[in-house]
Amino acid sequence: MAATGVLPFIRGVDLSGNDFKGGYFPEHVKSMTSLRWLKLNRTGLCYLPEELASLQKLEHLSVSHNSLTTLHGELSSLPCLRAIVARANNLKNSGVPDDIFQLDDLSVLDLSYNLLSEIPRELENAKNMLVLNLSHNSIENIPNQLFINLTDLLYLDLSDNKLESLPPQMRRLVHLQTLILNNNPLMHAQLRQLPAMTALQTLHLRNTQRTQSNLPTSLEGLSTLSDVQLSCNDLTRVPECLYTLSSLRRLNLSSNQISELSLCIDQWTQLESLNLSRNQLTSLPSAICKLTKLKKLYLNSNKLDFDGIPSGIGKLASLEEFMAANNNLELIPESLCRCGKLKKLVLNKNRLVTLPEAVHFLTNLEILDVRENPSLVMPPKPVDKTSEFYNIDFSLQNQLRLAGASPAVVAAAAGASGARDPVARKMRLRRRKDSSQDDQAKQVLKGMSDVAEEKNKNPQVSAVRIGSDLKTRRWDQGLEKPHLNYSEFFTEDVGQIPGLTVWHIENFIPTMIDEAFHGKFYEADCYIVLKTSLDENGSFNWQIFYWIGQEATMDKKACAAIHAVNLRNFLGAQCRTIREEMGDESEEFSTVFDNYISYIEGGTASGFYTVEETQYITRLFRCYNKSNIKLESVPLKASSLDPRLIGHSLNGCLGVLFWGGWGNKRLG
Numbered sequence: 055m056a057a058t059g060v061l062p063f064i065r066g067v068d069l070s071g072n073d074f075k076g077g078y079f080p081e082h083v084k085s086m087t088s089l090r091w092l093k094l095n096r097t098g099l100c101y102l103p104e105e106l107a108s109l110q111k112l113e114h115l116s117v118s119h120n121s122l123t124t125l126h127g128e129l130s131s132l133p134c135l136r137a138i139v140a141r142a143n144n145l146k147n148s149g150v151p152d153d154i155f156q157l158d159d160l161s162v163l164d165l166s167y168n169l170l171s172e173i174p175r176e177l178e179n180a181k182n183m184l185v186l187n188l189s190h191n192s193i194e195n196i197p198n199q200l201f202i203n204l205t206d207l208l209y210l211d212l213s214d215n216k217l218e219s220l221p222p223q224m225r226r227l228v229h230l231q232t233l234i235l236n237n238n239p240l241m242h243a244q245l246r247q248l249p250a251m252t253a254l255q256t257l258h259l260r261n262t263q264r265t266q267s268n269l270p271t272s273l274e275g276l277s278t279l280s281d282v283q284l285s286c287n288d289l290t291r292v293p294e295c296l297y298t299l300s301s302l303r304r305l306n307l308s309s310n311q312i313s314e315l316s317l318c319i320d321q322w323t324q325l326e327s328l329n330l331s332r333n334q335l336t337s338l339p340s341a342i343c344k345l346t347k348l349k350k351l352y353l354n355s356n357k358l359d360f361d362g363i364p365s366g367i368g369k370l371a372s373l374e375e376f377m378a379a380n381n382n383l384e385l386i387p388e389s390l391c392r393c394g395k396l397k398k399l400v401l402n403k404n405r406l407v408t409l410p411e412a413v414h415f416l417t418n419l420e421i422l423d424v425r426e427n428p429s430l431v432m433p434p435k436p437v438d439k440t441s442e443f444y445n446i447d448f449s450l451q452n453q454l455r456l457a458g459a460s461p462a463v464v465a466a467a468a469g470a471s472g473a474r475d476p477v478a479r480k481m482r483l484r485r486r487k488d489s490s491q492d493d494q495a496k497q498v499l500k501g502m503s504d505v506a507e508e509k510n511k512n513p514q515v516s517a518v519r520i521g522s523d524l525k526t527r528r529w530d531q532g533l534e535k536p537h538l539n540y541s542e543f544f545t546e547d548v549g550q551i552p553g554l555t556v557w558h559i560e561n562f563i564p565t566m567i568d569e570a571f572h573g574k575f576y577e578a579d580c581y582i583v584l585k586t587s588l589d590e591n592g593s594f595n596w597q598i599f600y601w602i603g604q605e606a607t608m609d610k611k612a613c614a615a616i617h618a619v620n621l622r623n624f625l626g627a628q629c630r631t632i633r634e635e636m637g638d639e640s641e642e643f644s645t646v647f648d649n650y651i652s653y654i655e656g657g658t659a660s661g662f663y664t665v666e667e668t669q670y671i672t673r674l675f676r677c678y679n680k681s682n683i684k685l686e687s688v689p690l691k692a693s694s695l696d697p698r699l700i701g702h703s704l705n706g707c708l709g710v711l712f713w714g715g716w717g718n719k720r721l722g
Contacts, residue, residue: 070095084108102127124149137162225250337362368392573647578657580614
């Protein structure tokens with residue numbers, strides 16, 4: 055391949071999954087001098103190969119899921135390097151070189167799932183940093199100077215560390231859009247920096263010891279905040295600051311100690327998903343009926359009864375999922391059955407006696423779970439109105455009686471009808487039956503003779519299949535399935551071990567991702583999720599989902615749907631492949647990841663080739679010095695035009711415009 059001269063023109067290469075242990079790294083990589091991105095994930099690397107020094111145009115380097123203990127080497131000599139992804143290694147602080155933070159273009163750094171005990175030194179010098187992920191380490195504190203220069207950060211993930219406080223300089227992160235601090239003992243953090251982060255869209259504070267006293271009093275300035283995660287904390291009521299978030303779309307307050315909701319929840323006019331499971335709620339306020347855009351309402355494991363659900367809940371016209379398992383419900387309001395878009399109704403582990411008859415009119419209902427309600431009697435299905443005519447007596451006597459005829463006339467009609475000869479009637483029926491059988495026999499003989507004549511005329515007609523199955527089969531079982539080989543997409547052990555398996559679509563092909571990244575979805579990617587379990591008979595049960603990112607390209611969307619069906623065919627499963635969209639995941643899908651789903655900006659490149667148009671910058675130059683004309687760049691605005699000079703030159707796209715001043719002389 056090197057002899058063909060192709061290597062210098064390669065822009066990107068993925069060597070993930072190869073075994074480069076013991077220094078067996080391909081030396082031809084150093085000939086790829088135009089390489090822009092390089093992936094070396096899961097290759098067994100213990101150190102960075104020296105061939106990287108030749109890749110002077112490299113912008114993106116991914117070395118995740120290896121055995122790296124150090125990043126020392128040639129990284130600092132790569133002037134164009136923008137992204138370093140080294141998650142899931144064995145990196146300690148001593149293995150992170152200080153000089154990589156002097157790279158001018160470094161904007162993405164992922165050191166999650168490592169052994170860091172503190173923030174890397176000199177990290178504050180990476181002034182162009184946009185994405186910083188240091189989650190799943192053992193970091194105990196953040197130095198105050200870190201966020202003095204990192205003011206352009208858009209994404210910050212510090213979850214699953216040992217942080218007890220946050221530096222006040224975090225208020226400088228005015229461009230931050232995503233802040234994830236889950237699973238940190240932030241007992242001393244008052245989060246007074248939050249109101250200054252006016253661009254914040256996603257805020258996750260799961261299991262951070264939040265109470266009413268250590269949250270800001272108001273978040274009114276966060277006009278774009280739409281996703282808040284406050285589950286697994288010590289909240290006894292909904293924090294007042296949340297009521298000021300008018301753009302809120304997703305709110306998770308599950309696993310707290312909340313006993314009541316305020317009437318102020320009607321401020322959440324854009325709310326689509328509300329999770330209040332595992333709290334102490336005994337009733338819902340009537341104001342919840344004003345959340346007309348609400349699609350998902352989760353109330354599992356509370357103390358709700360029939361009186362605790364407002365009668366006007368039927369006004370939630372967009373409601374698709376209502377889950378109130380493990381409560382004290384004896385009945386549900388009939389108005390709940392007026393939510394015509396309801397797809398999932400989960401009421402198991404309650405005290406239900408019956409359900410409204412209107413539940414039969416929920417035409418979109420896909421799941422109705424009423425298990426473990428021992429006293430439940432399902433309402434009868436409404437009978438078709440045509441059955442009302444079955445019990446009408448159409449006899450002559452009854453019709454005469456209804457018409458007011460005299461008893462003598464009614465008796466005469468009864469006598470006339472009773473004077474029939476039963477023996478003669480039997481003979482007539484027998485003759486009719488015999489004649490019909492003769493007619494049928496004649497028709498059969500005629501049909502057989504016609505078939506024989508037609509067969510003699512056309513001997514090429516294929517014979518009728520004689521050994522056809524007598525057992526009635528489903529229509530899809532009769533289809534002949536093509537013999538396809540799925541081994542290049544899925545390995546033999548897929549679906550044979552209980553658990554969770556996730557693939558993401560990359561270059562048209564599903565690629566399995568590590569268990570540590572389950573539940574973390576890139577907005578521009580698509581994923582396939584397989585949940586394998588065993589039933590009571592020891593047989594495998596499969597659930598297949600395909601998740602579509604909001605920014606995903608068309609090829610990824612199509613491949614996710616196609617390969618989800620391929621996976622089902624590969625397993626021989628009878629289940630459906632379920633489509634899940636970003637921000638609109640079902641509770642069933644969320645349960646697969648223990649209700650912990652996070653979104654990450656970005657994704658892999660599209661499988662299609664893209665052509666980028668050359669961007670031309672418009673510049674303005676002034677011309678002076680008549681004897682030896684010189685050009686000087688000036689700001690592109692009208693005030694820069696000086697008529698005393700020879701002229702001004704405007705360069706834009708592929709053309710040049712010249713503006714002459716008083717000192718200009720016509721050029722021959």
